[in-house]
Amino acid sequence: MKSTTLDISARSLQINNLHATLENGTEILKGVSLEIPTGEIHAIMGPNGSGKSTLSKVIAGHESYVPTAGEILLDGVDISEMSIDERSRAGIFLAFQYPNEVPGVSNANFIRAALQARLPKGEEIDAVAYYKSLYEKMDLLEMDRKFTGRAVNEGFSGGEKKRNEILQMMMLSPKYCILDETDSGLDIDALKIVAKGVNAMRSADRGMLLITHYQRLLDYIKPDQVHVMAEGRIVKSGGPELALELEEHGYDFLKEPALA
Amino acid sequence: MTSVLPAWLRARQQAAQQRYESTPTPKRGDEQWRFSNIKQLNFENLSGKASPADAADLISRSVGLATPTAKFVFLNDELIHSESSLATSIICLPLAEAFEKHSDLVEQHFMKQETRLGSAKYAALHEAYVKSGLFVQVPENQIVEGAIEVHHWISGGVTIFPHTLVVTGKSSQVRVVDIFHSVDTETSGLVIAFNDLSAGQNSSLDYIAIQDLNEVSRIISINETSTARDARAKGFVLNTGAAWARNESLSRLEGPGAHSDMLSVSIPDREQEYDQRTYQHHVSEGAYSDLLYKNTLYGHSKTVFSGLISVDEKAHHTDAYQTCRNLLMTDDCEANSMPGLEINADQVKCSHGSTSAQISDEEIFYLQARGIDPTRARQLIARGFSVEVVERLKDESIEALVLSYIDEKFNGIAKD
Numbered sequence: 001m002k003s004t005t006l007d008i009s010a011r012s013l014q015i016n017n018l019h020a021t022l023e024n025g026t027e028i029l030k031g032v033s034l035e036i037p038t039g040e041i042h043a044i045m046g047p048n049g050s051g052k053s054t055l056s057k058v059i060a061g062h063e064s065y066v067p068t069a070g071e072i073l074l075d076g077v078d079i080s081e082m083s084i085d086e087r088s089r090a091g092i093f094l095a096f097q098y099p100n101e102v103p104g105v106s107n108a109n110f111i112r113a114a115l116q117a118r119l120p121k122g123e124e125i126d127a128v129a130y131y132k133s134l135y136e137k138m139d140l141l142e143m144d145r146k147f148t149g150r151a152v153n154e155g156f157s158g159g160e161k162k163r164n165e166i167l168q169m170m171m172l173s174p175k176y177c178i179l180d181e182t183d184s185g186l187d188i189d190a191l192k193i194v195a196k197g198v199n200a201m202r203s204a205d206r207g208m209l210l211i212t213h214y215q216r217l218l219d220y221i222k223p224d225q226v227h228v229m230a231e232g233r234i235v236k237s238g239g240p241e242l243a244l245e246l247e248e249h250g251y252d253f254l255k256e257p258a259l260a
Numbered sequence: 261m262t263s264v265l266p267a268w269l270r271a272r273q274q275a276a277q278q279r280y281e282s283t284p285t286p287k288r289g290d291e292q293w294r295f296s297n298i299k300q301l302n303f304e305n306l307s308g309k310a311s312p313a314d315a316a317d318l319i320s321r322s323v324g325l326a327t328p329t330a331k332f333v334f335l336n337d338e339l340i341h342s343e344s345s346l347a348t349s350i351i352c353l354p355l356a357e358a359f360e361k362h363s364d365l366v367e368q369h370f371m372k373q374e375t376r377l378g379s380a381k382y383a384a385l386h387e388a389y390v391k392s393g394l395f396v397q398v399p400e401n402q403i404v405e406g407a408i409e410v411h412h413w414i415s416g417g418v419t420i421f422p423h424t425l426v427v428t429g430k431s432s433q434v435r436v437v438d439i440f441h442s443v444d445t446e447t448s449g450l451v452i453a454f455n456d457l458s459a460g461q462n463s464s465l466d467y468i469a470i471q472d473l474n475e476v477s478r479i480i481s482i483n484e485t486s487t488a489r490d491a492r493a494k495g496f497v498l499n500t501g502a503a504w505a506r507n508e509s510l511s512r513l514e515g516p517g518a519h520s521d522m523l524s525v526s527i528p529d530r531e532q533e534y535d536q537r538t539y540q541h542h543v544s545e546g547a548y549s550d551l552l553y554k555n556t557l558y559g560h561s562k563t564v565f566s567g568l569i570s571v572d573e574k575a576h577h578t579d580a581y582q583t584c585r586n587l588l589m590t591d592d593c594e595a596n597s598m599p600g601l602e603i604n605a606d607q608v609k610c611s612h613g614s615t616s617a618q619i620s621d622e623e624i625f626y627l628q629a630r631g632i633d634p635t636r637a638r639q640l641i642a643r644g645f646s647v648e649v650v651e652r653l654k655d656e657s658i659e660a661l662v663l664s665y666i667d668e669k670f671n672g673i674a675k676d
Contacts, residue, residue, distance in 0.1 A: 060629050063621065088631035100626035104644025104651075113640060114630040151644065168630060 010076035012037040013059075013092075013176040013207050018070035020058045028054045028065065030232035036176065036207040043210040043218055045243060046229035047251045052211045053097060055229070056180040060094040061087045074176065089118055091175030095165040095182050102152035107164065108134065110152045111171050118172075137170045141197050159190035166197035177201065177208045183217035195220030215247035266363040269370075276387035283381040292378030295564040295596040296535050300478055300504040303419070303450055311416040313443045315340040318413050324439060325657050328409035335413045335443075337392035337420045350434075351397040352408060355423055358395035366395055369427050369458050373484045377508035377537040382480045386421045386452045393423030393454075396436060398463070400429040407435035407466075407658060414440070414477065416447020424455040428463035428491070435466040437658065442474035442501070451479040459491035461515065466494040468658055470665055473501040475532065480506045487547070489515025496653060498662055499526035499534050500669040510539040513547035513575075522551040523653070525646045525662075527669045528561030528593075529676070538567040540582065542575040545605070551582040554649050556642045557593035558673055566598040569612060571605045578608045586616040587645050589638065639670050 013036045020029040028051050036042045046052050058065050059072055061084035071078050079087050102110060111134065115125055134148065141163045153161050162182055169177055179198070183191055198208070198221050210221060218226075218240065226242040227234045230251070236242065265273075285301060286293045319341045322333045330344035330352050339354045346352050351362060358366050375383035394410050412422045426436050440451060451473065459465040465485075473479060479502050487493045499505050511520040526534045540549040555563040565584040586595035597614035619641050627637035643666065650662050 062625055083634075084625060084628035085631050085633045085637075088629055094629050096626065096629075100623055102623070102627070102641060102644055104647035105640055110627075110630075110640075113627075113632055113636070117631040117633065117636070151648075172630065 012073075012075070013209070014073040015059070016071045016073070018055070018058065018072065019068045020054065020065045021068055023064060023066060027068075028232055029058060031070070032229075032232070032234055034227060034234060036209055038175070038207045039204040040224040041202065041208040041210065041221060042225045042227060043212060043223040043243065044227045044229050044234075045212060045215070045246055048213070050229045051232040052229050053180055056094055056178045056209075056211055059178060060084060060092060085117070088174075093169050093172055093174035093177045095162075095169055095177065095179040097181040097184060099153050099161045099165055101154045103154055105152050106149050107152050108148040111168055114168065114172060134171065137167055140200060141167055142193050143167060158185035159187065162186055162190065162194055163197070166194055170197060170201060175206055177206065178211065179208065180211045181213065182210070183212055183214060191217065192220060215243045218243045264360070266359055266367070268363070268367050269359060273388050276384045280381055280384035280388055283384060285381065286378060290378070292537065292566075294566065294598065296506070297504065297533055297562075300506075300533070305448065306419060306450055307417040310336050310418045311443070311447045313413065313415040318443065321441075322411040322413075324409045324411070324437065325407055325661055327406060329404060329406040330408045332394060332409070333411045333413070334392055334422065336415055336418055337422065339392065346404065346408075347402065349399055350402060350404060351395065353395050355393040355395050355425065356391055362395065362397070365397060365427075366425065369425060369456060371454065371456060373486070373510065373512065375482060375484070375508070377482075377510060377539055379480055379482055379506065379508050382452050383454065383482055386423070386454050386482070390421045390423045390454070392421070393425070394436070396426045396434060398428045398432040398434045400432060402429070402432045404432075404434040407437050407655070409437045410439065412438065412440045412451070412453075413443055414449040414451055414473070415443040416449050419450040419452060422451065422453045424453075424467070426456070426465060426467065427458045428460045428465045430460050431462045432460065433464040435468070435655065435658065437468045437470070437661070439470045440473055440479065440501075442477055445474045446476065447474075448476040448478070448503070449473070450477065451481070453479065453481040455481070455483050457483070457485040457493060457495065459485070459487045459493040461488045462490040463488075464492045466496075466653070466655070468496045468498075468653065468662065470498045470662065471501055471505055472665055475501065475503050475530065477502050478504045481508070483507070483509040485509075485511040485520060487511065487513050487515070487518040487520050489544075490517035491515070492519045494521040494523065494653070496523040496649075496662075497525075498665060499524070499528070500665050502532065504533045505535065507534070507536045509537070510541065511549060512541045513544055513549055515544050516546035518544060518547040520547075520549040521652060522549065522553075523649050524553040525649050525666065526553075526555045526563060527558070527646065527666065528555070528563060529558040529669070529673050531560050533562045535564040536566070538565075538582075540567070540569045540580050542569070542571045542578045542580060542605075545574060545576045545578065547575070548579040549581070552649055552652070553584045554587070554646060555585070555595055556587045556589060556645055557595055558589045560590075560592045562594045562596075564596045565614065566600070567612065568600040568602060569610055570602045571608055571610065573604045575605045576607050578605060578610065580608070580610045582612040584614040585645075586614070587642060588616055588618050589642060635674065639674060643667070643670060
């Protein structure tokens with residue numbers, strides 16, 4: 001992909017030697033390093049319990065984890081000291097594996113509140129433009145208009161919740177998207193729709209990180225890089241072919257060096 | 261206005277005065293006043309002298325629905341404004357006028373039920389002193405579109421006794437909204453309000469009370485609803501104001517197919533205390549009642565909910581539900597819930613439950629991860645918690661009105 005001559009060295013989400021523990025001191029991330037430049041999609045694969053989801057939450061700023069070392073640089077700026085909402089406004093978006101329900105808050109009002117949070121004090125969202133943009137994206141994600149008035153994720157099916165995450169992502173237009181197991185619980189049709197949304201977000205100005213257990217998602221969203229995570233570290237990185245290799249051989253190869 | 265009260269009312273007022281005097285003041289340990297702050301029943305601090313109020317100013321401040329079907333404004337139980345576009349077949353009059361013009365009709369329905377949730381003494385006081393409020397009677401098959409809106413203003417120093425009596429004829433429909441305001445924020449007043457709702461066969465009767473008194477005033481509000489065969493009654497109370505509010509709500513299901521929704525939203529802050537007692541009385545078989553009370557507590561506030569579902573011996577095939585949910589926004593607030601069931605019939609579907617919870621970190625995390633700061637996130641979640649009740653009103657303009665009071669309360673809390 002061609003880039004402009006601007007300084008692109010800083011246009012990335014860079015994670016350097018990131019360590020994080022649970023509040024009880026158990027170390028989950030044991031030195032993760034990773035760089036996602038804008039314009040690229042990276043995938044992290046790995047067995048259950050390898051720390052993939054924890055990594056996504058630590059990047060987003062979840063307070064159940066204590067970062068003990070390392071840094072998270074967003075376009076060269078360390079965001080480690082920022083609160084969750086500051087990170088979001090700075091351009092990080094986490095699509096949840098299990099999106100929460102927010103009873104009594106309509107989807108339209110929720111997304112509007114998120115957009116409003118990005119405006120200077122006193123400035124208001126233009127309602128007409130907002131709904132126009134919302135409907136366009138809902139149409140792309142094949143979401144019925146009734147979802148604007150329904151409470152966030154309440155009574156949504158698994159697939160509807162994931163689509164709703166992608167809708168929020170499209171509306172907030174973040175610089176870096178982290179999708180945590182977005183493919184889990186989706187049937188093939190829903191997976192295709194979600195992939196369509198993600199692919200529509202692909203841009204030279206945006207980096208994405210897909211966290212997934214299965215190769216299946218990567219049939220629909222082509223990654224530039226694939227990383228394998230195990231026991232809190234990135235143990236292997238490569239091109240898209242790495243995902244196919246994993247699909248074929250499973251994660252057992254990770255154990256081989258120890259056995260040898 | 262000088263009006264001659266009908267003889268039946270004069271007799272009842274005298275009897276009520278005696279009943280008030282002979283009924284003991286509730287005391288600590290009375291089951292119906294469990295967890296209550298009995299000290300709030302000391303009314304001696306009221307001077308009895310109304311602080312001044314500008315009627316014209318209050319009329320302009322009496323803003324509610326965009327287009328009420330009829331609108332009445334009272335100041336200290338005196339009518340200061342009225343307007344109406346109701347059909348002439350519908351009786352909708354200040355109570356004082358109704359006593360005069362429709363004495364027999366009012367007598368038939370006026371304070372018929374026995375007050376049994378603890379405030380019998382104050383119901384007697386109300387009966388002895390009532391002189392104002394609204395009487396609505398909708399004849400058979402008449403549908404009143406929109407809603408009748410009533411503002412009750414109280415200036416400091418006095419006690420008022422607003423009364424709302426609504427009677428719906430067969431297959432008719434009406435909605436009435438009462439809004440209780442204080443003239444100023446500093447002077448304390450006392451409201452002893454009563455609403456009598458009588459939903460006739462297959463009719464639909466919605467009653468909405470918005471309590472937004474100043475935080476040095478107190479209110480006792482007693483609701484008694486009777487629901488005939490296939491009638492649908494809906495009662496809703498919003499508490500945002502007052503230092504102390506006691507709501508007693510009794511719904512009697514008197515015919516098969518009767519349906520009663522009992523709804524409430526309360527958002528106490530600082531030292532506010534709301535004390536709510538409810539009674540779902542299934543007299544008839546095959547009736548349905550559903551109660552949902554939600555409290556969102558801030559500051560050092562306190563709520564008490566005590567609810568009883570009572571199913572009479574012959575009230576088979578009853579469906580009755582009762583839920584009280586408390587959202588605790590601080591560590592210093594206190595929510596007390598006492599749900600209860602008394603079932604004496606067969607093939608009955610009943611459930612009751614109460615919950616108290618704080619907003620979980622995971623809920624906040626989700627909103628924060630969308631860029632919403634934690635204070636605003638908590639407010640959105642708390643508002644949503646109340647919205648779930650408000651949506652059951654199923655009337656956009658009334659929902660918007662109720663939400664405007666809820667939002668004003670949340671905005672005030674955010675500024676603290």
